[in-house]
Amino acid sequence: MPRFNRILSLRLKPDGENLLWNSMEEVFAGWRNYGGSKLLPAPQSAWPKGLWPPHPEPDQLPGTHEFRGKGLLLRMPDSPHYGIRFERLVMLAESEPEIIFQDTMINVSDRPQRWAIREIIQFRNGGEVMIPDGRDGAVPEIRGGESFRPGRETGRIKLAARRERAKAFISSPAGGIGCRLGGVTAWHTLSPEQPVLPRPAGEAPFSIYYCRKYFEVEMVGPEWTLSRGESKTLVHRRRLERQDLIFSP
Known part of the structure; x- marks a missing residue:
């Protein structure tokens, strides 16, 4: 939605939930949390203010949009505070219930x-997180997991x-994480062609946050140094599956 620079709907079918x-x-210190999916620069410790809430350009001020091929391009306003602008190209995969993001x-x-x-991205409450093992059998690394009740399914932790x-x-060795709500799981994976680059100090590729209102999943990409006018693109995918289908990360 260009008005809020966010994606506010994710459904398995047009009339689905x-x-x-x-x-x-939802308002905190003048900042409105509209929910859905949004982009912000990381790490937060490098923000000009250093504290939440963020400056408004990435997710509070109106942006523009245009159709580009089979996708929708969302263009956020320039941010003088962070020195950057985000653009988000969202496309549907040809044959699968999958969304491709080029941020x-x-x-x-x-x-x-x-x-x-x-x-x-903030999901409706009542779900659980799914973390697949790596192809070589490597298991995910979890910090702070004592706040969650762990479980195990074939090839994954929940x-x-x-x-x-x-x-x-x-840290997911398979490069992905899922959120299960009812009979649908939304899998989120970094595209395999993405370069493996360092992330900001202290940041994990994924983090999860739970509160009474929503279940939040955060993804942090590689840290890049951009010269004037330079751009970098992070490609990732979100795939919706029914619970009775098998996922191969």
């Missing part, structure tokens, strides 16, 4: 900028929150 949490009333970060300032792209507020940081 929206898996994402939305709100027009681009552009340096619009007159000096080098060093940031990573952080995607934050986590359900056991506190009213819970957060964990996850």
Whole structure:
């Protein structure tokens, strides 16, 4: 939705139930959390203010949109505070219930900028997180997992929150993470062609946060140094599956 620079709906079929949490009333220190999926620069410690909430350009001020081929391009306003602009090309896969995201970060300032792209997506409450093992049998690394009730299925770990507020940081050897709601799982994977580059210090590829209102999954991409006018693109995918189907990361 260009008005909020967010994706506010994720459904297995047009008339299906929206898996994402939305709100027009959630306000914190003047910042409105509309829910859905949004982009912010990472790490937060490098923000000009250093503290939440973020400056408004990435997810509060109106952007523009245009259809590009079979996709929709969302263009956020330039941010003088972060020195960058986000552009987001969203496309449907040809033959599968999968969405392809090409998230681009552009340096619009007159000096080098060093940031990573952080995607934050908020699902409706009541779900559990699924983390697949790696192809070589490597298991995920989880920090803060004591706030969640662990379980095990074939080839994957599942986590359900056991506190009213819970957060964990996850390194997934398969490069993916899923959120199961009812009979549908939304799998999120980094495309295999993405380069393996360092992330900001202290950041994990994925983190999860649970509260009474929503279940949040965050992804942090590689940290890039951009010269004036330079851009970098992070490609990732979100695939919707019924619970009775098998996922191969």
